[in-house]
Amino acid sequence: MPKGTNQKFKLYRLAQLMLEQTDDEHYITMPEILAGLGNYGITADRKSIYQDLKDLEVLGIEVEGEPDGKGYHYHVVSRPFELPELKLLVDAIQSSRFITEKKTNALIRKLEKLVSRYEANRLQRQVFVSGRIKTMNESIYYAVDTIHNAISDNKKIRFQYYQWNVKKEMVLRRDGAFYEISPWGLSWDSENYYLVGFDSEAGEIRHYRVDKMLRIQMTDKAREGKEHFRKLDMADYAKKSFGMFGGEEKTVKLLVDHQLAGVIVDRFGKDVHMIPVDENHFTVSVTVMVSSQFLGWIFSLGEKVEILGPEEVKEQMRREGERLLKQYS
Template structure:
């Protein structure tokens, strides 16, 4: 058995066949000859048998002219498209890395599937110039796996589009617990040994990350529960709130909080929910976009805060 020939034959099946596209024996011979491989039909039959015995689902269609195709590519068409679109929509990947990852994916597809995916996908133009965020993600994942403490600087962007480090470039020293992707941005959930609390930081705003190669003992942490009480990754103390919405907003509310949302009351016109989440200005702004179609029912403290939130907006125009 010629291993090089076997590999070339497999690549031909991957590249030129799929569920809807086939090769005749003469097609296979011609493609092998283009690779400077000259071989008999019997040798190709034997190689196809070896590939099939090793798990490659090469189907043989019998007829006046035998046809062959590979059914089990690494990903089927829709799986590959989902991955391709995800890679191309993530803006913190550089154009170079995006292209490299896309090529690795598409190299496992037939030329017909590749063309279909590329022609039906939209690429984002807002790509980063470098892969700094990708490297930081890798280091943070390593720190999470080993329970390592890390230190880093955290910055905002100024009107001049320059970095401005918080706290006079003071290094944060925190223990990373999890990385989560929310609305195409990665956040790292850290635990502060000093403040005994969790907080969220955008990974693309982390700079000068240093891993302290000393494992620490972690406290129990439930990521799903934590995220359910954190509105759009804004930090704060979770509070219980009851809100009434008009029924036309049901799908909008379910999109935000999920199908497991507890609806405590409903009628022909309204439904009421009770949730525990961080009551930030961002959350109050989310409610205010619905105008008179959403109403906070309880508690009084949040109602008063919401009134002040609306007054502050109104005062901007007075």
């Protein structure tokens, strides 16, 4: 039989056809395969298609044929991502506050291309973004990329930083002057992305909301602050900083009701030492950045948790309580 036309595209189009139209529940027959290739102007005989289906394994696409009446039908049996895995990724993208609604929908549409058109419909039913508070900074993806490149190249970055005023207007901090920071890591906390870096001018570690950074650039200056980050555990740093608010680092001893054991483990991890006091309480010592956010977290737990020390932290809590009482009396 003469060789078919457009052969150089045949394997690519066959892979596309199998990935888009088949899955564990949907099959395609040999006549349907030939017709599908024909839609792309590709002609081929059955014998060559049998070999091509085997060759797809080289591309990581495993195809299985099963008896169907007098013939066979075929489907893809393995993909780089299973549908449940993609649903997890969709959920993560949807719940990420730092990803804009526009980018959220664009990313999900790209994920849909990793499954068949039937499974893509099931992913679409997972999509509900409207009404969720999302960042409005579309440039955050390029900012993150610039930060990663600067870390890899051991360079400082410079950027402008903004905040919102009561008129919901974007106002640049420092009257628009650029910040120059040595980036050492990125942290995801309370649904926001933070740059953790060294401020040479202040001589300390600081963090910045990535979605509030503008005009970010990588400089040709080498990073500084390596000695500050050599022993820094980034995950531990985020755990100590409530809502990424700074404060003086202290080891705080808490008296906690047994009912809040899960809350303590969720916040500080399973390595935390809980020392029984009586049948209803235990004590735990945790290292945290003592900030208004930390004190607010303690307040939110009510009478089931009490700060035992150090005394200066207890005094901070007393002053905060007095302030609230005065404010609402």
